[in-house]
Amino acid sequence: MNARVALKLTGVDRQYGQGETVLSILKGADFTLRSGEIVALVAPSGTGKSTLLHVAGLLERPDAGDVVVNGHSCARLGDEERTAIRRNEIGFVYQFHHLLPEFSALENIMMPQLIAGLSKPEASERAKQLLDYMRIGHRGDHRPSELSGGEQQRVAIARAVANAPLLLLADEPTGNLDPETAGYVFEALQALVRQSGLAALIATHNHQIASLMDRRVTIEDGKVREM
Numbered sequence: 001m002n003a004r005v006a007l008k009l010t011g012v013d014r015q016y017g018q019g020e021t022v023l024s025i026l027k028g029a030d031f032t033l034r035s036g037e038i039v040a041l042v043a044p045s046g047t048g049k050s051t052l053l054h055v056a057g058l059l060e061r062p063d064a065g066d067v068v069v070n071g072h073s074c075a076r077l078g079d080e081e082r083t084a085i086r087r088n089e090i091g092f093v094y095q096f097h098h099l100l101p102e103f104s105a106l107e108n109i110m111m112p113q114l115i116a117g118l119s120k121p122e123a124s125e126r127a128k129q130l131l132d133y134m135r136i137g138h139r140g141d142h143r144p145s146e147l148s149g150g151e152q153q154r155v156a157i158a159r160a161v162a163n164a165p166l167l168l169l170a171d172e173p174t175g176n177l178d179p180e181t182a183g184y185v186f187e188a189l190q191a192l193v194r195q196s197g198l199a200a201l202i203a204t205h206n207h208q209i210a211s212l213m214d215r216r217v218t219i220e221d222g223k224v225r226e227m
């Protein structure tokens with residue numbers, strides 16, 4: 001496969017101190033994700049899925065090793081540079097949508113674009129396109145509390161990709177949805193990845209959804225392994 005490497009982890013260690021003991025979660029973890037790929041991260045609770053996503057998404061620094069996002073080696077970068085890469089090149093989706101309750105669906109999707117410096121009309125236009133793409137164009141004026149769980153998650157996905165990131169990281173994005181809703185939210189996410197050439201790493205406990213992705217990886221003994 002010759003597609004561009006969107007994310008590369010090399011020799012990543014991550015440990016947490018707990019009192020006198022040290023908990024080693026990632027131990028020399030290597031992982032490569034290419035543009036256009038959707039990869040499932042499936043591993044038992046507590047093995048380090050969220051840790052891996054946080055390190056890959058530049059929310060946490062590894063204790064050793066490097067994270068390369070779209071060619072930027074991040075090991076030696078300062079916080080400001082890491083934040084800029086995170087804002088411009090990475091989108092996140094969480095299990096709970098974390099939408100701003102006071103704002104409409106449309107405004108939630110416009111927000112990251114306005115922060116990135118787009119004009120209101122530009123941000124609104126793109127937000128509308130994304131809502132249409134996620135098949136909730138008719139729900140743009142509603143606040144999150146007026147939307148179903150599946151609709152809220154689709155808004156959260158639209159917000160995550162609003163600034164056209166190269167890399168999408170999702171931590172159990174369908175974890176709090178019933179199986180049928182989880183299925184169509186994943187379908188919408190998959191269509192978006194295929195259409196835009198994004199690279200996506202998606203932690204999930206749902207084996208049915210994992211089976212629909214291009215590859216499945218797990219975490220074993222602190223390392224990322226193909227399943």
Ligand SMILES: Nc1ncnc2c1ncn2[C@@H]1O[C@H](COP(=O)(O)OP(=O)(O)OP(=O)(O)O)[C@@H](O)[C@H]1O
Pocket residue numbers: 016017018023025043044045046047048049050051052
């Ligand atoms: N900030 C922290 N301080 C101390 N320990 C932590 C911290 N964050 C995570 N851990 C520990 O690291 C381990 C891995 O946590 P992580 O959240 O990455 O697991 P996970 O695979 O995502 O689990 P789940 O499927 O339950 O969400 C757990 O044992 C957790 O308690």
